[in-house]
Ligand SMILES: Cc1cc2nc3c(=O)[nH]c(=O)nc-3n(C[C@H](O)[C@H](O)[C@H](O)COP(=O)(O)O)c2cc1C
């Protein structure tokens with residue numbers, strides 16, 4: 001712990017001398033492709049995005065992946081650096097970052113067989129399980145040209161003012177595809193034994209070094225855990241690390257898991273710093289600086305990694321979407337003011353996968369730095385906010401930041417609304433951080449918080465507010481099934497809020513986000529979030545690293561003590577509406593615990609035998625002790641009509657506006673956007 005009078009997070013804040021250049025601290029903003037790279041005039045927005053992070057104190061920024069040639073694009077016509085005329089837009093970024101005292105490296109990423117287009121190429125003609133396009137096998141000429149393209153792109157990056165490049169060698173992209181037998185079955189000099197398979201990354205590094213000279217940072221992102229069958233062995237990882245250092249790399253960054261791996265590596269369920277042990281092991285084998293990555297989201301977690309000698313630098317990606325000022329706040333010993341990344345992926349990776357601009361659930365300004373701003377209000381107003389859930393909290397903080405006088409009411413004894421239920425779900429404990437952050441912001445912006453305070457039209461009218469913001473949230477939607485009043489029937493609030501006893505056999509009606517959360521809650525007796533080793537074991541990661549790819553052979557997860565049926569009316573795949581980048585992990589987690597998901601269910605009745613359902617015309621009784629209703633919500637707008645009748649302007653935000661599903665991302669953004677214009 002940092003004590004008063006100490007230099008806050010002294011390991012983290014220590015400069016790093018690379019010989020030809022110095023980094024002002026050990027904090028690196030990890031690579032994130034935001035989608036701005038492909039937008040019209042996106043680079044000026046990108047410059048503002050990176051400049052804010054540089055101003056916020058980060059030592060080194062690594063840009064999102066940019067392809068060195070056309071075939072290496074992740075998506076058709078993705079962002080590429082191959083020609084002199086493309087340099088100009090990058091100069092905006094490097095100048096903006098340098099003006100704020102940080103260094104910046106451009107990431108060079110060739111997608112190989114992950115390219116989501118018919119022009120993709122790979123060492124061998126083997127389709128990836130996550131793309132529909134079979135790659136064509138690279139000819140020797142194509143291989144040599146691709147190496148030259150990497151070198152040319154690096155030279156253009158140098159010309160644009162970048163301090164270096166990161167060569168993306170992990171996560172299953174082209175370079176990784178050369179290194180592993182799984183994807184490289186060539187019989188020529190570029191395949192076969194390990195020496196041949198690592199020829200491509202080594203030649204690429206040497207070409208970049210030769211073209212860009214000695215005073216240029218080359219980071220190599222090295223896959224330390226492939227987490228796929230036929231991935232590298234530990235000895236091969238070490239051999240590769242030594243070889244890339246020898247070939248001219250300045251810093252090694254950690255890469256964890258191919259994208260096709262079936263083990264989550266960045267979702268909220270992954271414990272903090274769950275993979276720093278492998279960085280520590282590899283670091284002992286080499287002499288150049290090494291960065292730890294993945295799920296490092298607070299200054300203390302980062303500091304501990306450095307203090308325990310697990311890495312020389314800490315690379316955090318999403319935490320810089322959540323808070324641009326992460327480093328300055330840590331340095332000023334104000335970690336409690338940091339807006340913490342909760343690893344939900346909902347507004348960042350999920351957006352990128354939907355070809356939308358990345359942002360952040362807890363910080364809707366991320367990637368909207370030039371568009372969403374909270375300028376001082378021309379005429380400050382006296383505002384009432386009713387409901388201290390995510391929408392009400394976000395509105396209050398941003399409106400107060402603009403100078404409005406805000407009173408925030410909630411009838412409960414605590415802030416947070418539905419977040420208070422979410423934070424109890426195993427793996428969603430990070431929601432505590434969001435509530436800690438908002439709580440601190442309420443204090444900092446002198447927002448009058450009135451808890452245990454039920455408001456009426458009259459009370460609000462008498463207080464003389466200029467405008468009222470209703471963020472009153474939702475109530476669970478009742479369902480119309482015979483026997484719904486049976487004592488075995490509970491709502492999700494009975495379970496998550498009131499902690500009512502639940503039996504050994506359970507049917508959950510509704511398989512949306514809440515149905516999944518309740519299932520997770522009921523399959524766990526305690527949370528694994530803070531126990532990385534238990535989590536690694538649960539998912540079959542071999543920490544001893546005796547097997548290739550670090551996968552435990554014949555891994556069988558333990559089923560849960562409860563029998564749970566997760567049911568939905570719709571005939572689509574259960575959980576189809578969950579986030580693109582984390583839904584599969586939720587489904588896999590529940591399946592491994594024996595949860596039975598059933599789609600296309602007609603609910604008939606509840607009686608002493610259990611829940612009667614019909615599937616495909618066949619009637620069946622699920623003999624359960626409890627039926628838990630997670631079948632959606634209805635908006636709570638009781639005050640709206642009465643207030644409007646008084647003539648006071650009323651705004652609905654969050655669940656009170658649209659309650660189709662509990663959607664914190666939408667709620668927070670809506671609160672922020674209203675605050676920016678009110
Ligand atoms: C929106 C988004 C885009 C990303 N794009 C890249 C990328 O272009 N190249 C890359 O190496 N990693 C990329 N990543 C992965 C991050 O660099 C990082 O490994 C991952 O987010 C885990 O670290 P974190 O927990 O600190 O976020 C991306 C992550 C996000 C959230």
Ligand code: SF4
Nearest residue numbers: 341344345348360361
């Ligand atoms: S959207 Fe979620 S995961 Fe992504 S940066 Fe924000 S809090 Fe982190």
